[in-house]
Amino acid sequence: MIQKSPSSQNNKQLVFGDVHGAVLLPREMELEKAQNLDLKFQVPDIGKAFQDFIGTREVGEFLSGALAGAMTKAVLAPLETIRTRMVVGVGSRSIPGSFIEVVQQHGWQGLWAGNTINMLRIVPTQAIELGTFEWVKRTMTSTQEKWIRDGDPKLQFGDITLTIPLSWLSPVGLAGASAGIAGTLACHPLEVVKDRLTVRPEDYPNLTVALGKIYKDGGVRALYSGLAPTLVGMLPYSTCYYFMYDKLKTSYCVAKDKKRLNRVEMLLLGAVSGLTASTISFPLEVARKRLMVGALQGKCPPNMAAALAEVIREEGVMGLYRGWGASTLKVMPNSGITWMFYEAWKDILLLERRHL
Secondary structure, three states, rough: OEEEHOOOOOOHHHHHHOOOOOEEEEEHHHHHHHHOOOOOOOOHHHHHHHHHHHHOOOHHHHHHHHHHHHHHHHHHHHHHHHHHOOOOOOOOOHHHHHHHHHHHHHHHHHHOOOOHHHHHHHHHHHHHHHHHHHHHHHHHHHHHHHHHHHHEEEEEOOOEEEEEEOOOHHHHHHHHHHHHHHHHHHHHHHHHHHHHHHOOOOOOOHOOOOOOOHHHHHHHHHHOOHHHHHHHHHHHHHHHHHHHHHHHHHHHHHHHHOOOOHHHHHHHHHHHHHHHHHHHHHHHHHHHHHHHHHHOOOOOOOOOHHHHHHHHHHHOOOHHHHOOHHHHHHHHHHHHHHHHHHHHHHHHHHOOOOOO
């Protein structure tokens, strides 16, 4: 309903209203102007939006991790095969013996057994891990600076105030742990399938057969067999690995008064980081592998502690480091090459280095 306003406001306002009330509107907003409104709908520029998304730092780091992981695994697949066989106790106890055994039994292609699934596993794993590490590190660094400036976060329970001392946390250490957890949760089923293809290629000749047999034997749960010990073993490794590389890189640049590392330095520092992390967490890796492939050998320890005890009982304390040499030969070049490729791809995809 439209009414004219009182005479005192006749030349300034219109009255819009009904039985529930009325609203005064300026004369400039009369209905005839509203009828002439030109409504326009702009179609979003999807192409530009996609380009902006691809150009973000997070996506660049994610893609850099994926490409670095794929290129590294393509080169180092034979070492991964030998390492897995030695860790789980299959075949020869020496690196040369295991190498010859694989070639004799399965031909040269046997050195790349399970490499397809390994590539499918490592691409998302490295992308998720490195992307998560970079994002959590930046976020935690910013948050920690705020805590140091404004004080630690507090919880209020009525009249009681509790201060949570979080400013002491290491952003790099927390980022490393987060990277390991995220990558494991996302890609653990592919790790299970890869180990089956590597250890028993005669029973699991390809990805389709392996998935079918594993699902038939234990359903979806079988694809996550050994998840708990994997997470337990991953935490010290991932935390140490990322922490060591980041701190070594920062300390080296400060000592040498450099803004960035060259490719050779990245390769060496990455190798040292991988060696240190692997040595610290290797007994947990042995126990994890035993749990994951134990069913194939007709014996499966109930938990990680039982697996560790079984190894010590059968092979002594040194059994906890069985396959360490092969693991070192695989981990050191893998870590070094991964970091070298990762930093190189970041330079290409991000166009500039925004942090050390």
